[in-house]
Amino acid sequence: MERAYFKYLIDLYVSGNITEAQRNELFDYIRSSDADEPLIALMDEHYARIRGEVPSSAFVSRYGDINLPGDLPGTALSPVQPRWYRGWAIAASLLLLVIAGAAYFLRAPGKPALNTGNVAGMEPANVLTSTTTIRTGNKEQKLIVLADSTRILVNGATILRFPDTFSKDRREIYLEGEAYFDVQHAASWPFIIHTPAGITTVVLGTAFNIKAYPGRKQLIVSVVTGKVKVTKDTKALSVLENGQEMRWTTSNNKIEERQVTPVLVDSWQRGDINLVDESMADIIKDLQIFYGINIQLNNPSLSNLVLTIGFKKQTSVESALRILCELADARFDKTKDGYVVY
Numbered sequence: 001m002e003r004a005y006f007k008y009l010i011d012l013y014v015s016g017n018i019t020e021a022q023r024n025e026l027f028d029y030i031r032s033s034d035a036d037e038p039l040i041a042l043m044d045e046h047y048a049r050i051r052g053e054v055p056s057s058a059f060v061s062r063y064g065d066i067n068l069p070g071d072l073p074g075t076a077l078s079p080v081q082p083r084w085y086r087g088w089a090i091a092a093s094l095l096l097l098v099i100a101g102a103a104y105f106l107r108a109p110g111k112p113a114l115n116t117g118n119v120a121g122m123e124p125a126n127v128l129t130s131t132t133t134i135r136t137g138n139k140e141q142k143l144i145v146l147a148d149s150t151r152i153l154v155n156g157a158t159i160l161r162f163p164d165t166f167s168k169d170r171r172e173i174y175l176e177g178e179a180y181f182d183v184q185h186a187a188s189w190p191f192i193i194h195t196p197a198g199i200t201t202v203v204l205g206t207a208f209n210i211k212a213y214p215g216r217k218q219l220i221v222s223v224v225t226g227k228v229k230v231t232k233d234t235k236a237l238s239v240l241e242n243g244q245e246m247r248w249t250t251s252n253n254k255i256e257e258r259q260v261t262p263v264l265v266d267s268w269q270r271g272d273i274n275l276v277d278e279s280m281a282d283i284i285k286d287l288q289i290f291y292g293i294n295i296q297l298n299n300p301s302l303s304n305l306v307l308t309i310g311f312k313k314q315t316s317v318e319s320a321l322r323i324l325c326e327l328a329d330a331r332f333d334k335t336k337d338g339y340v341v342y
Helices: 003-015 020-031 037-053 086-094 280-291 317-328
Strands: 131-135 142-145 151-154 159-163 171-182 191-195 199-203 207-212 218-225 227-232 235-241 244-249 255-259 273-279 294-297 306-311 332-335 338-341
Touching (some): 003 020, 191 207, 199 207, 218 227, 218 235, 235 244, 280 317, 317 338
Parallel strands (some): 171 191
Antiparallel strands (some): 159 171, 191 199, 207 218, 244 255, 332 338
């Protein structure tokens, strides 16, 4: 990629005027192995400029180094591990990361403030008195770095809330949707994720994914590395280690544990979609998030049909729906505001 064009795309991204196609081109490039050193140096220049212009509490450099203000709670932290490849670190510096202690974050101009009230049909999560709230729309992802160096990639249609300051004995956040966590290890400072229906995941230091959208038929916790404990209303549900996954069925409280392939867990981070043993109703909702298009399921008899399906990011919505309908023995039509499956 030419230096001038690379700089042009970065400027568009930072200004918020980049198109979806341009953004995909930029992030595909910086995540690839083709990014040469002159362009990386240019990335550093922009990183330095952005850091001087934005009043955030912390930034991450292209090397994955976290620059934090002040002192954290009295716990020794391990250095940031190189689990996230170089492109992630570059993307992180580009994203003007949102951190605990700062209310600044990137969002589309004119997007309304988030209403943090209860979600219909779900048990309310505890509300923190002073929090930062991150919200993503369909087809939108955000990379967050908290003050403890924990990195969170937030998937589309997700709400993430965290306190402006963590307490000295625990780190607690609230998630409605899907996110991938790379938690900075601190043995005496547990990291706790609260999700709908009273499900809580406690971790000391690990990489894992939580899929907990309100109103879904399943809540899924998948561990890539490390160990986590999952509870519901203080009752232990599961202890998961490397390559293990827990699925909790919302309708009957059924718990299922299984082995999981890490490449499937984080495929959405690469722009792909892989859904294993999920209901037709939930798959339709995931496709809405993935493509940013309204898709309605108008056949109740298909709602609980369990399917496994996957698509690359280049797959068109109609190709995806065609494959889905072939598996489900269903049909779809295009409507004035999206698609209907029946």
